[in-house]
Amino acid sequence: MGSIPDMIRRTSAAHPDDPAIVGEGRPVTFGELDERSSRVAAGLVALGLVEGDRVAYLARHATEYWELFFGAAKAGVALVPLNFRLSASEIEWILGDADPAVVVAEEHLADLVPPAYDGHRLVFAQGDATPTARPGWTAFEDWLAPYPASDPHREVTGDGLLTLIYSSGTTGRPKGVMTTVASMLWAVEAFSAQFDAGRDAVSLVPTPYYHVAAGGWSLLALNAGGRIAQFTEVTPQNILG
Numbered sequence: 001m002g003s004i005p006d007m008i009r010r011t012s013a014a015h016p017d018d019p020a021i022v023g024e025g026r027p028v029t030f031g032e033l034d035e036r037s038s039r040v041a042a043g044l045v046a047l048g049l050v051e052g053d054r055v056a057y058l059a060r061h062a063t064e065y066w067e068l069f070f071g072a073a074k075a076g077v078a079l080v081p082l083n084f085r086l087s088a089s090e091i092e093w094i095l096g097d098a099d100p101a102v103v104v105a106e107e108h109l110a111d112l113v114p115p116a117y118d119g120h121r122l123v124f125a126q127g128d129a130t131p132t133a134r135p136g137w138t139a140f141e142d143w144l145a146p147y148p149a150s151d152p153h154r155e156v157t158g159d160g161l162l163t164l165i166y167s168s169g170t171t172g173r174p175k176g177v178m179t180t181v182a183s184m185l186w187a188v189e190a191f192s193a194q195f196d197a198g199r200d201a202v203s204l205v206p207t208p209y210y211h212v213a214a215g216g217w218s219l220l221a222l223n224a225g226g227r228i229a230q231f232t233e234v235t236p237q238n239i240l241g
Helices: 005-012 030-046 062-073 088-098 107-114 142-146 181-192 212-223 238-239
Strands: 017-021 054-058 078-080 102-106 120-124 161-166 176-180 202-207 228-229
Touching: 005 030, 017 030, 017 062, 017 120, 017 238, 030 142, 054 062, 054 088, 054 107, 078 107, 088 107, 088 161, 088 202, 102 107, 107 120, 120 142, 161 181, 161 212, 161 238, 176 181, 202 212, 212 228
Parallel strands: 017 228, 054 078, 054 102, 078 161, 102 120, 202 228
Antiparallel strands: 161 176
């Protein structure tokens, strides 16, 4: 395993029509995930982002998360998944601390982003819905439309920053926990040796993406060529259904 983006590049090349994400939201195959994440990467490069820059994600489970995750990795920038259950003032503090160049938000959460935030604002709605136009925001699909599926291959390796995930802040302010590329690759390889995951495996991911468990387990499944099943809202009914 050479890099984080290699997880989908490899499966996309060998089995492009295999499903990568199912469940609620917009389903995608490995080929589609590879293609759209390359377009995201091209868009981030066009915005002028460089290694060390951050992109924030403020939303529930959505396919856009994985397009952004792998797109950011392909562009060599870090993803900051935000806890969508926080208050506007808590989101404001974390944005000030993380200093992301771009915020991607689900439509009903966009108002949590403070007016003073001066980066690029992208908004999306779940599934194939079109978000309502709002001043200062660009629809994610409109932003993505002009960029080709041209993988920039700018990913960082080793101690390069992959994600910045904030702690709960129970004893004070939340703290940004840095996950490096090397540590995530090690975790995926170590846990892969303990679980029988393969192309026929379907992994349920109820944990929110702002928690490292969700991203880590999902990468384990995707690296094996299996699929992840996500829910916009996790309830006993939709898990059992």
